[in-house]
Amino acid sequence: MAESTLEQLCTIYTDLSADDIQQLKSVASTLQMYADLSDAYMFIDCKMKDNEQAIVVAEAFPKSINAVYENSVIGKIVFDSFEPGVFYSYRKGKKSLIRQAVTQEGRSVEQSVVPIKNNMHQVIAVLIQEKEVYHAMPYTNNLEDLPFGQESIGYVLGDKNSEMPIVSDLLMEIFLLTDHENKLTYANPVGVKFITEMSHTEEIQNVNLVELLPFLKPVYDQQDDVFVSELTLDRKNLVVKKIRLRKKDEMRGTLLVIQDLTELRTKEKELMMKSVVIQEIHHRVKNNLQTVASLLRLQMRKGISEESKSYFEDTLNRVFSISSVYELILANEDAEDDDVDIIELTKKVCSTMTINGPNKKVGLIIRSNGNRILTSSRKAVSIALIVNELVQNSLKHAFPGDTRGEIIVNFYSKADSLELHISDNGVGIKQTKSSLGLEIVRNLVVNDLNGEFSYMPEDIGTHAAIMFPVSPEVIIYYEKENIDS
Structure with a gap:
């Protein structure tokens, strides 16, 4: 595999930078050595920029007589449903190990995947090692390395005669199996119903499936042994997964798994x-x-x-x-x-009041204490009105004339409650008087937030405190732990 091929594929299909591509070229230059050393197949896969799939950009095959891969897979598309280990390592940035995966040639392999990271610790690709899995399992003392219940699963899958329906009979997905001539040899009950409805015939066994369902012809014509396609026809949305079943060079048949996503x-x-x-x-x-x-x-x-x-x-x-x-x-x-960021909402409400207020010498400080707080639109309206009334009171009464001062809005979070404190360093109040604004605050706190509202004693200025419980409508992201309130 020429390094230029890797660079071309990465440039066309990925968003990787020139430095990232250079790093992958360096890794790719060692693949053949590791393939020969471990007698395993080595690949580098990169996420594609326009979809959620990946593409093979580099490979190295060991010098083995009984080859797992007959042909190069450079440039092949990798699907999440067939290569979960690849996408797990991409998402988590961790190593993954799949004991039995299916190759592009329909062979069973053991697959190890490790992320390749750049200097910014971002995952730019994954390195894959594959070895063929043989039916004879080696002895191991590690019970986690062994599957269990082989006899039971064989019984359920229909390896032995029984009255129990096989698993595919119980699934909603359509399971179809055709032979090397594409003749239908098996269909689960959902599959039988699907074919008879779409083909308008009940004579389906050992009939060429492409003749029964012509829309599947592009799927069968696709050269890849493992292929996923989404089809839309007759108001139906289908996802078709194809796996060709091979034994060495001989094609035994094709397995189709079809999901009807119309309702979804x-x-x-x-x-x-x-x-x-x-x-x-x-x-x-x-x-x-x-x-x-x-x-x-x-x-x-x-x-x-x-x-x-x-x-x-x-x-x-x-x-x-x-x-x-x-x-x-x-x-x-x-x-x-429709969730609303309370901190941003408070800034928006308060900034306009201070800018348009009569006293331009009053400063406004809003502290989130390192927490990001989201709430539903219904509760957000209540909180916006509460902040408006209390800050407006401070602007009106705490700083007569052109007195300088500060209004501080503080949000404190606990495990099961959220507290909003609005304080100023103004002239203060000796006794609270009933007003429409305070009546609005009390009603909103008690009835909408199911909380408590009070004025706290201060030597200087005024300090209003609202406490209300955290609920499914209030989400707190603890960017910095806050304990005291």
Whole structure:
């Protein structure tokens, strides 16, 4: 295998950098030595850039008479369903060992896979070693190395006569077996039903399967002994897995496993439509809130009393707080995800209030304490309104005139609860007075968050604390452990 072939395949089919490709060329140069030393087949596989499959970019075969691979597999596509060890090592960055895997030639091999990492510790490829598995199992003291229940599984699979149905009879997948002339020699009950429905005939045994189901011709014409294809026909979505059964150079037959994904694809389309509808609802809610805000601003410009002005401003801030929730949802790339990042929401709500507030000398500090907190849109609306009311109170009453000061918003997390603390270093309050804003906070904390709200005593300023339990609607990612609150 020329190094130029590896470089060409990696350049065309992968996103690897020039340095990564150079590293793979270095590894590939040693494959033949290790193949001869271990009497095993060596391969390098790389993930493809446009799909979830991999491609073989390098190989080395040992000088053996009884070859497992008759032909080169350079440039062959590798599927997850047939090579789980390859994709496990890619995802986990760890070694994998498969005691019995199926090669492109339909032979059973023992497969060891190790990841190849670059200088940034990123997995750029996997190195594979394969040895043929013989039916006679060697003696070993390690019980984990041995399969068990061979007699029982043979009994269930139908190796012995019994009244028990074989496994393929109980599965929803279609199992079809054809001989070397592509004549149907076995079909499980689901397969029989499928063929009779699609071919409109009940005479199917020992009939050429391609004549019965012409849409399978491209699958049979495909030269690869192991092949996966997705077909769409007559409103059906099918995944066809083909394995040619060989003994040395002799082709014994072909096994087809067909999955009917029609119902699954229909459900996916329904979910997609629901997702689009939900997104459209979010858009409309956001637009309606902006319309309400525009009407309030228009009324304020038309002229209102000084006494009423503060009420209008408070209402505008509340509308904006709710609107911020939907803006963050719509900014989410995942259309089905309506979770809201509380930290980002708090920043959005507070920044506008401090910028538009009368006192420009008040600083705002928001601390997440190293945690990322997500919650449902319903709870996010409640939290946005709570933050709005409490920060707005501090801006209005804690810093008279042009007094300098700070407002600090703190999020603390525990194993089973979340705490929100909003404090300032302003003039403080001797006694809390009933107001619409505080009534909104109390109702939201108790009824929506099932939590507790209180003012904590401080020598300087005001300190409001909200505590509510963690629930399935609240997800905390502990980027940094936080204990004290």
